[in-house]
Amino acid sequence: MDRSGLRSFFLVLLFLVLLPSCAAAAQQSAPANETVKIGVYMVDFNRVDVGAGTVGADFYLTLASDTPVSINDIELMNGVISSLSTTRDTPTEKEYRIIAVLTNEPDLTRYPFDQHTLSLKLEPKLENESRMILVIDRENTGLDPEADLPGWSINGTDAYVTHRAYLSGETPYSRAVFDYGIARDATSTVLKFFLPILLIVIVSLSSLLMKTAARLGLNASMFLAAVLIHWRIADDIPLVAYATFLDIFMIITYATLVMVLISGILILKYTDTGETEKVREINFWSIRIIPAITITLYLIVFVFLLG
Numbered sequence: 001m002d003r004s005g006l007r008s009f010f011l012v013l014l015f016l017v018l019l020p021s022c023a024a025a026a027q028q029s030a031p032a033n034e035t036v037k038i039g040v041y042m043v044d045f046n047r048v049d050v051g052a053g054t055v056g057a058d059f060y061l062t063l064a065s066d067t068p069v070s071i072n073d074i075e076l077m078n079g080v081i082s083s084l085s086t087t088r089d090t091p092t093e094k095e096y097r098i099i100a101v102l103t104n105e106p107d108l109t110r111y112p113f114d115q116h117t118l119s120l121k122l123e124p125k126l127e128n129e130s131r132m133i134l135v136i137d138r139e140n141t142g143l144d145p146e147a148d149l150p151g152w153s154i155n156g157t158d159a160y161v162t163h164r165a166y167l168s169g170e171t172p173y174s175r176a177v178f179d180y181g182i183a184r185d186a187t188s189t190v191l192k193f194f195l196p197i198l199l200i201v202i203v204s205l206s207s208l209l210m211k212t213a214a215r216l217g218l219n220a221s222m223f224l225a226a227v228l229i230h231w232r233i234a235d236d237i238p239l240v241a242y243a244t245f246l247d248i249f250m251i252i253t254y255a256t257l258v259m260v261l262i263s264g265i266l267i268l269k270y271t272d273t274g275e276t277e278k279v280r281e282i283n284f285w286s287i288r289i290i291p292a293i294t295i296t297l298y299l300i301v302f303v304f305l306l307g
Helices: 003-029 186-209 214-234 245-272 276-306
Strands: 034-049 054-064 074-076 079-090 093-103 115-124 132-136 152-164 173-184
Touching: 034 115, 034 152, 034 173, 054 079, 054 115, 074 079, 093 115, 115 132, 132 152, 132 173, 173 186, 186 214, 186 245, 186 276, 214 245, 245 276
Parallel strands: 034 132
Antiparallel strands: 034 054, 054 093, 074 115, 079 093, 115 173, 152 173
16 A cells, blocks of 8 residues: 555544544534423412503422523513512522512403403523423422412413514524413402492383383483493403493493483473373383393393303
8 A cells, every 4th residue: 555545544544533522522512402390389369450461479480400590590571570589499499489460461351251361471581492491390380279369260270381482583482381260250240230230220121111201310310320330340441442241231231221211201202292192102112122122132242242
């Protein structure tokens, strides 16, 4: 073998010897994909402010990983932390007691029989999915049996991991979401709102049996009372771009009161002119038509919007 062939042989041999070590070095220099187990144990909720879309939350947050991890690596995406204390602190496992104010977009379509999902969303502060992946820690996730929310019932929980990209084409960030379903207490809603409104409607419809002009003043008072109650209840929620159950219910209520008022005005008019036959016709048809229309519309609203 000549000198050039011998040199080529040794170069190939040297390449084969160094190749595994170079590959190992490249693998060590590549960024590791860190998996962080994350758990939330919800202790309690504070007052829900539907108008502001906020709720206070008191919970434990646990983080566990094969590499060092801390709260500084995680960010609360839909709220502000008011208080934080460390209850367990090891290099690879952390537990924190957190009090925070969470923000959520309320769905007021069924208001005042509204239902909402209170979400707690956590993401890595800096690392995307190529560097850090969140996994739900089921053993440290749950809802305390004594957790309650006055005026509301908690009707379900869920925890899952999704991802979110903030720029087109970028690697998304892993996001852990903890959901808690709540529904407004139906008993208090009926007693505080629907009972007064239904009593107003019943009194107004009952006035159809009156054949005197005095029913005009009675129905005017009922109309004013309904407006005041509606204003007081609607003042608790923000302005939205869609009609709520309350809006549709009150439109039917106003339509009923207006029909009764119009019948009273017509009776007063024809009584003054001495046209007793028309007065009898108005009484006859108003007693049969107005209650039927009102009951039918209320049933349609309750079945289609709350069914």
